[in-house]
Amino acid sequence: MNFNRLCSQKQFHIDPACIREVQEISLSSQFQHKHIVQYYGTFKDKTKLYIFLELATGGSLLNLYQKHKLSDSQASKYTRQIVKGLKYLHEHNVVHRFCIIFEGYLVDVNGTVKLVDFGLAKFCKLNDIKSFKGTAFRMAPEVINEDKQENDGYGFAADIWSLGCTVLEMLTRQHPYPKLEPVCISFNGNK
Structure with missing residues (x-):
């Protein structure tokens, strides 16, 4: 090759x-x-x-976040870029499902944020995904919901929820529900 x-x-x-x-x-x-x-x-x-x-030589968004406190304008810039990547995926009927964690974004030499890691991604029609996959602190309530009916599922909105959690972490330097363990979130996520 x-x-x-x-x-x-x-x-x-x-x-x-x-x-x-x-x-x-x-x-x-x-x-x-x-x-x-x-x-x-x-x-x-x-x-x-x-x-x-x-190759994204800037490393992951996690590396940037850990080394530098991101300003509101930097967080806004990165969020706009992530939204454009998610919009593209959603227009192609793909839910990322990595629960949008900082390791799931790489930054190139120009500072452009890029989504990566599609191992959990899935084609989606209309909220037809039923499997429990992702990162607990960023899972949407409909993903965690243990009372799912057989015909209930989730879709693109789960990626948007996860992105919101990531934005919160960029701005506060804490993941959502910082005092809970991941297993507790799984049991309390739909309450």
């Missing part, structure tokens, strides 16, 4: 249960947007699968 550009690499041991990685490749290869890390290709040897992605 020959690339005429720098790229990052994700490496996985080949496992018959590597559905998440196959799903990530399948989805990532379809996306072309300024605020989504670009997929360049894959390579497989006897024991490993390699995914090649656009």
Whole structure:
């Protein structure tokens, strides 16, 4: 495989249960947007699968957040960029479902924020996702809701809730419900 550009690499041991990685490749290869890390290709040897992605030399939004207190204007700028990436995904009927955590955003050399990691992403019609996936502190109530009816589900709004939690954390430097353990949120999220 020959690339005429720098790229990052994700490496996985080949496992018959590597559905998440196959799903990530399948989805990532379809996306072309300024605020989504670009997929360049894959390579497989006897024991490993390699995914090649656009290099974002600025690191993760988490790194920026931990090193510097973000101003309101910086948080606003990053939020606008994230919304553009989510809008693109939602227009293509994809829910990110990573519960939008700081590690799920990378920053390139120009300061552009890009969504990454589509291992939990899923195609969605109208609120038809029923599985319990994501990061507890950023899960929307409809994802956590233990009283789900068989025909209830969730969709794009869950990504927006998670983004709101991320914005709150950018501004306050604390995740939502800072005094609760993740397991407690799972039991109290719909109250």
